Amino acid sequence: MRCPVLAALAWPALLLAAPQGGCPAPSVAHQQGFDAAALCAVVRAFDASALNYHSLLVERHGVQVAEAYRAGxxxxxxxLFARTVDFGPQVSHDMRSISKSVTSLLWGIAAGQGLMPSVDTPVTAVLPELADPARPELNSITIEHLLNMSSGLAWNEPGVYNRFNDEFGLYWRGAPAGHVLGKPVVTAPGTRFNYNGGGTAILAQILExxxxxxxxDYAQRYLFGPLGITAWSWQRDLRGRALAFAGLRLRPRDLQKLGRLMLQxxxxxxxxxxxxxxxxxxxQPRLATGDGLQYGYQWWMGSTQALGLPQRWVAGFGNGGxxxxxxxGLDMTVVVTAGEYDKPELGPTYTRLLDSVAAAVEAP
Structure with missing residues (x-):
């Protein structure tokens, strides 16, 4: 009989000569509620995929069940140019836009310290220097609209990152917030999702x-330090400011810690x-993104199937996979890193990988 997990993956050039190693220990897989053979099939398919995958980690009930790395x-x-890296547990990886989700966590920590404005506060009330009497519509954009990417600003940020992408200006402009709020308001704030890393840059400016x-520095003291995350860096723009929307580098195991933090x-x-x-x-789902997913405060949401039921997931997404x-509902985290940059069409592929891991769950 054909393995249903392999059938569900449907990756390009999936079944190359599968390696023999890399599968989780059957006893560990069974103890955490997995069909060990089915999960092994997922790991081997990951190893054999023609896509430029770098790591796959599966953790459930606080136990590392599967962990696989590839050079790529x-x-x-x-x-400007790619190089071959032999990825492993100690090698940091670009998180790209997962940085946005981490910035949201930092905002929440600061809010808990009583340092941040409420989410219904207009952005121009926090940054009054950016108010424009000739553009009163700016006053209706709130902190929440930046968090859930519904500011209504005209902003073009497709999955391919080049000089035609509005995010490009965030790397070098002297006043990123002015760059973002200088765009015209084209839809009523709060009514439509439009992906906008500029909003994250403004949130980071307010947080600082x-x-x-x-x-x-704030991340080290209040987030990474308490979690024991030591090998990380945050790349900066051309003026020395941390790229809140794209610059974080972490080891996959440490990214997994953030997932467990959310589950707890x-x-x-x-x-x-x-x-x-x-x-x-x-x-909390705030807006439909238009591709079958939903969006909260810098986190994506969707669903998969496991144990005969739909299972809601939340996720941080970053360019390249x-x-x-x-x-x-499964008390589970799955981490993927890859080098397929500027290929937004591959987005569903990574979700199918999650679907395959979830299909291997056989017990609560």
Missing amino acids: RDRSIYS QRTGMALP QGRWEERQVVPAAWVAASL QRLFIVP
Whole structure:
């Protein structure tokens, strides 16, 4: 009989000569509720895929069940040319736009400290220097609209990143917030999703002003430090500012820690790192994205199937195939890293990988 997990994957050139190693220990897989053979099939399909995958990690109930790495071509955010990297547990990877989800966590921490304005506050009330009497419509854009990418601003940010992409200006302009809010308001704020990394840049600017700390310093003290994440970096723009929307580099295992943090409602060991109320608010679907998914406060949402039921997931997405999937109903996280940059058409492929892992779950 054909393995249903392999049939569900439907990846290009999937079944090349599959390697023999890399499968999880059957005892560990069974203890965490997986069909060990089915999960092994997923790992082998990952190993054999013609796509430029770099890592696949599966964790459930706080236990690392599967972990696989591959060498592959990669380029950091400022690199013009790709190079071959032998990826492994100790090698950091660009997170690209998963940086946005982490910035949202930092905002929530600062909000819990009483440092941030409420989400219904107009942006121009926080940054009055950007108010424009000739454009009163700007006053209707709130912090929440930046968080859920519904500002209504004209902003073109397709999956291919070049000089025609509005995000490009965020790397070098002296006043990124002015660059973003200088765009015309073309739809009523709060009514339509439009992907906009510029909103994240504004959130980071406000966070730095209110906390009195640079974004990486704040992240180290209040997020990465408490989680024991030590090998990380946050790349900066051409003027030395952390790229809140795209610049974070983490090891896949540390990205996985952030997923477990979310599953634990912001708690890590004996410490409430992110307020539980912020985690819940962040993961509340706010807007349909137009491709069958939904969006919260810098987090994506969708569903998969497992144990005969639909299972909701939330995720951080990053250009090139960076994914942190969190499946609360299965108490599971799945991390994927890859080097398929500027290929938005491959987005559903990474979700099918999650679907295949979920299909291997056989017990709660």
